[in-house]
Amino acid sequence: MCHYDKTTHTHPDFQHIQxxxxxxxxxxxxxxxxxxxxxxxxFKADKLLAETSSGGIAGLPGLPHLVPKxxxxxxxxxxxxxxxxxxxxxxxxxxxMFGKDLPESVRGGQRLTxxxxxxxSLPIAPSIFKFQQYGxxxxxxxxxxxxxxxxxxxxCFVKSMHTPQINHDPAITFFQTGHQLPGRPSIGSxxxxxxxxxxxxxxxxxxxxxxxxxGQPLYARLWGNGFLPTEHQGVQFRSGTDPxxxxxxxxxxxGADRGKMLEYxxxxxxxxxxxxxDPEINARIxxxxxxxxxxxxxxxxxxxxxxxxxxxxxxxxxxxxxxxxAANCLMARRLLEKDVxxxxxxxxxxxxHAYLPGAIRTQCKNTDQATAALIKDLKQRGLLExxxxxxxxxxxxxxxxxxxxxxxxxxxxxxxRCFTMWMAGAGVKPGFxxxxxxxxxxxxxxxxxSVHDFHAxxxxxxxxxxxxxxxxxxxxxxxLTDVEGHIVKDLxx
Amino acid sequence: xxxxxxxIGRFHPLLVHLPIGFLMLAFLMWAYQxxxxxxxxxxxxxxxxxxxxxxxxxxxxxxxLLASSxxxxxxxxxxxxxxxxxxxxxxxxxxxxxxxxxxxxxxxRLAGGMLCAMxxxxxxxxxxxxxxxxxxxxxxxxxxxxxxxxxxxxxESIQETQLFPHxxxxxxxxxxxxxxxxxxxxxxxxxxxxxxxxxxxESGPVVxxxxxxxxxxxxxxxxxxxxxxxxxxxxxxxxxxxxALLEAWISSGGDFSKPMTAYADSxxxxxxxxxxxxxSGETEDLKVVLAPVRPGVLEELRGKGVLIxxxxxxxxxxxxxxxxxxxxxxxxxxxxxxxxxIRQNVLWLDLSGLGMRDTDLAGLPAMPNLLKLRxxxxxxxxxxxxxxxxxxxxxxxxLYGNEVTDHCLEELGKLGKLRRVYVWQTRITxxxxxxxxxxxxx
Numbered sequence: 001m002c003h004y005d006k007t008t009h010t011h012p013d014f015q016h017i018q019x020x021x022x023x024x025x026x027x028x029x030x031x032x033x034x035x036x037x038x039x040x041x042x043f044k045a046d047k048l049l050a051e052t053s054s055g056g057i058a059g060l061p062g063l064p065h066l067v068p069k070x071x072x073x074x075x076x077x078x079x080x081x082x083x084x085x086x087x088x089x090x091x092x093x094x095x096x097m098f099g100k101d102l103p104e105s106v107r108g109g110q111r112l113t114x115x116x117x118x119x120x121s122l123p124i125a126p127s128i129f130k131f132q133q134y135g136x137x138x139x140x141x142x143x144x145x146x147x148x149x150x151x152x153x154x155x156c157f158v159k160s161m162h163t164p165q166i167n168h169d170p171a172i173t174f175f176q177t178g179h180q181l182p183g184r185p186s187i188g189s190x191x192x193x194x195x196x197x198x199x200x201x202x203x204x205x206x207x208x209x210x211x212x213x214x215g216q217p218l219y220a221r222l223w224g225n226g227f228l229p230t231e232h233q234g235v236q237f238r239s240g241t242d243p244x245x246x247x248x249x250x251x252x253x254x255g256a257d258r259g260k261m262l263e264y265x266x267x268x269x270x271x272x273x274x275x276x277x278d279p280e281i282n283a284r285i286x287x288x289x290x291x292x293x294x295x296x297x298x299x300x301x302x303x304x305x306x307x308x309x310x311x312x313x314x315x316x317x318x319x320x321x322x323x324x325x326a327a328n329c330l331m332a333r334r335l336l337e338k339d340v341x342x343x344x345x346x347x348x349x350x351x352x353h354a355y356l357p358g359a360i361r362t363q364c365k366n367t368d369q370a371t372a373a374l375i376k377d378l379k380q381r382g383l384l385e386x387x388x389x390x391x392x393x394x395x396x397x398x399x400x401x402x403x404x405x406x407x408x409x410x411x412x413x414x415x416x417r418c419f420t421m422w423m424a425g426a427g428v429k430p431g432f433x434x435x436x437x438x439x440x441x442x443x444x445x446x447x448x449x450s451v452h453d454f455h456a457x458x459x460x461x462x463x464x465x466x467x468x469x470x471x472x473x474x475x476x477x478x479x480l481t482d483v484e485g486h487i488v489k490d491l492x493x
Numbered sequence: 494x495x496x497x498x499x500x501i502g503r504f505h506p507l508l509v510h511l512p513i514g515f516l517m518l519a520f521l522m523w524a525y526q527x528x529x530x531x532x533x534x535x536x537x538x539x540x541x542x543x544x545x546x547x548x549x550x551x552x553x554x555x556x557x558l559l560a561s562s563x564x565x566x567x568x569x570x571x572x573x574x575x576x577x578x579x580x581x582x583x584x585x586x587x588x589x590x591x592x593x594x595x596x597x598x599x600x601x602r603l604a605g606g607m608l609c610a611m612x613x614x615x616x617x618x619x620x621x622x623x624x625x626x627x628x629x630x631x632x633x634x635x636x637x638x639x640x641x642x643x644x645x646x647x648x649e650s651i652q653e654t655q656l657f658p659h660x661x662x663x664x665x666x667x668x669x670x671x672x673x674x675x676x677x678x679x680x681x682x683x684x685x686x687x688x689x690x691x692x693x694x695e696s697g698p699v700v701x702x703x704x705x706x707x708x709x710x711x712x713x714x715x716x717x718x719x720x721x722x723x724x725x726x727x728x729x730x731x732x733x734x735x736x737a738l739l740e741a742w743i744s745s746g747g748d749f750s751k752p753m754t755a756y757a758d759s760x761x762x763x764x765x766x767x768x769x770x771x772x773s774g775e776t777e778d779l780k781v782v783l784a785p786v787r788p789g790v791l792e793e794l795r796g797k798g799v800l801i802x803x804x805x806x807x808x809x810x811x812x813x814x815x816x817x818x819x820x821x822x823x824x825x826x827x828x829x830x831x832x833x834x835i836r837q838n839v840l841w842l843d844l845s846g847l848g849m850r851d852t853d854l855a856g857l858p859a860m861p862n863l864l865k866l867r868x869x870x871x872x873x874x875x876x877x878x879x880x881x882x883x884x885x886x887x888x889x890x891x892l893y894g895n896e897v898t899d900h901c902l903e904e905l906g907k908l909g910k911l912r913r914v915y916v917w918q919t920r921i922t923x924x925x926x927x928x929x930x931x932x933x934x935x
């Protein structure tokens with residue numbers, strides 16, 4: 001396609017750039033080396049990429065800070081704020097208080113959202129679902145999650161999560177990036193930046209969003225790289241035959257000389273990088289090459305023909321329908337098997353302000369079996385040994401009913417003061433429950449865990465000291481946990 | 494204005510540099526005049542000597558006031574003081590000799606001799622003064638000659654560490670001793686040696702009262718803007734870690750020789766971080782100290798497509814994965830053999846999905862420190878698993894998707910540290926063998 005001489009760069013494009021370099025060189029030298037100084041700060045980023053080897057992409061020098069317990073993470077994000085009352089935080093005392101106004105002593109003057117602040121009363125709504133204890137750990141699980149109930153002895157519940165954010169967008173942004181305002185890198189981006197990749201043919205941070213749930217929107221910035229180099233952003237796999245957009249060759253192009261074209265493009269870009277020193281050029285080079293390798297690695301991943309029927313049955317019938325939560329759980333296992341470091345799932349629709357019992361029944365039905373199947377499947381393959389599974393939303397829900405309370409129906413508003421998450425697998429105590437809430441699951445009574453603490457602990461599991469993984473941006477060093485976060489050692493096996 | 498004397502006294506370090514410059518200049522001009530013969534700098538020499546003598550007098554006065562604060566070792570101060578007074582006198586006499594040479598026919602040799610004596614005095618005074626401020630070994634500490642005080646060898650593990658000599662003393666030396674030492678004795682306190690620490694200073698003993706009433710603890714915790722903060726404003730402050738260590742040492746009685754193991758875990762944790770040792774909580778998997786791998790070996794293996802990740806930065810312990818893609822470049826047999834140079838350093842090894850047979854696995858070098866071995870999705874049979882001698886430390890073994898049966902369990906039972914074996918999709922039917930948990934039905 002392109003006839004050019006590698007050694008003398010006779011192609012006009014190269015000559016053009018080289019001319020520009022000459023001029024630029026002159027300017028750099030005459031401007032008291034300011035340009036050179038700026039370039040100096042970029043050499044580090046350059047070196048980072050230079051360490052790329054054929055077998056994987058190295059992380060930052062100096063890492064891991066600790067012996068990792070988890071090599072991979074799969075984060076099953078339940079977006080919308082799953083109710084703790086109907087899932088894991090069993091509050092039998094509430095049955096006696098059906099319809100009574102929430103005592104002011106419990107609420108403690110907390111500001112409510114505009115959606116329930118003007119209600120004339122805040123009637124207590126006990127869960128209409130039955131709870132039972134399961135496993136050797138005797139963990140309480142509601143009847144909505146029969147499959148999760150089977151794996152409770154693998155789970156490490158944290159019933160005392162809390163967040164300062166009461167609305168979806170800032171709360172999810174906080175959970176995913178460590179800050180409530182947009183613009184910071186996502187957890188997966190930090191992990192990719194710090195630890196690199198164990199599979200050169202797939203991105204180290206992959207995002208899957210269920211198609212079978214609606215509700216509050218999610219946006220690409222939640223898995224964005226923020227100020228980190230662009231190649232660390234999450235790559236979203238979509239449902240259907242074309243999981244990664246723009247990956248396939250255009251129609252009527254066989255792609256035979258794609259490799260050669262990219263090599264030529266890389267040389268051009270490298271010259272450009274040498275001239276301008278913009279690390280984003282390196283990110284672009286890396287992304288082109290990753291996309292090229294993904295042209296073969298992604299079809300291999302999405303070809304489900306080698307999955308036996310009993311595996312599909314295990315994840316539930318939805319798992320045959322690409323893009324559902326169940327299919328994404330199965331895909332997550334396939335990605336983890338290929339050593340993708342951070343797999344981020346999202347399942348929306350947990351935001352039940354009204355008609356909660358019916359809606360949460362559907363939510364659980366769509367997720368419970370596949371979630372449990374993922375745990376079992378990872379375990380039988382030995383992957384739970386070094387994979388951390390995380391389940392949780394951005395906040396919990398209120399003990400009082402939003403809107404009208406009837407014996408069979410009620411709604412619940414957002415509640416940031418306490419909610420339940422669980423983790424499983426590498427590094428966490430199996431069959432363990434941490435933290436306690438009061439009889440109203442309104443306030444934490446024991447061992448609160450903040451979102452920063454959760455992030456610090458998550459990084460610890462991966463061998464990263466959250467205080468040491470930093471990136472200097474706009475004059476100061478940033479961390480996922482910013483200036484906070486304590487490792488919750490009690491959760492660690 | 495009760496502290497006026499001290500206010501003036503503290504100008505001494507500033508003032509002393511004036512006579513040094515003036516007198517040195519006078520001496521150099523005279524020396525050049527003698528050497529060049531035909532130059533006449535006499536007027537300039539007289540002027541420089543006058544300025545030198547005056548500023549030296551001012552420095553003497555300020556120095557005397559500073560010394561009266563009593564913060565310095567009296568003997569060393571006395572030597573410095575007399576040397577300074579002598580130098581000032583010489584400067585005055587030198588001035589007189591040069592200024593009057595014409596009128597009183599002072600012998601030019603006498604005048605020159607006086608200048609030489611003055612410059613010697615100047616050097617001596619300066620040196621003694623420097624010793625007072627920086628310590629008598631400041632000048633020669635890094636000299637390529639002379640005998641050095643041997644430092645205790647750096648501990649390699651936290652178990653070998655003693656809190657005082659390895660942790661507390663270095664902190665004191667870096668941040669405190671430049672002022673609190675024999676000779677300078679700020680606040681009457683020297684933190685140079687166990688004896689002087691026991692003696693304490695004007696505010697009492699260092700280690701007697703634990704907690705916040707302790708003067709040292711109180712003052713190191715003040716804000717940097719505070720008048721009383723230690724180290725003083727502008728000096729390099731203690732880090733939080735160092736503060737915590739000092740506090741822990743004092744509140745545990747300020748012992749000078751107890752081993753680290755005698756202290757609470759929180760203290761040894763802090764010390765571990767301070768000394769940059771491998772945290773003891775993390776060493777459970779990495780108890781063995783591993784020898785460095787020969788340079789180039791890792792690069793060569795990576796070049797063959799072997800994935801190698803260091804488990805802990807700087808520990809020479811590795812998580813090694815041979816991906817199936819590497820087989821396109823090299824034969825499995827050769828790849829396994831090529832791990833020989835790092836066999837001591839492999840802690841986790843992933844050989845899953847390589848189509849491996851018993852004979853292939855037999856070629857894998859012995860790995861005494863191996864903890865986790867992934868052999869899933871291969872064609873191994875019971876015969877292939879006779880490796881108990883090769884991987885004595887194995888804790889986790891993944892066998893799923895192999896053709897192994899219950900017969901291999903006896904051999905696996907010999908692996909005393911083995912805890913979990915993944916046996917899904919094998920012909921193994923049991924769930925527990927001794928302490929080994931067999932996970933996943935066969």
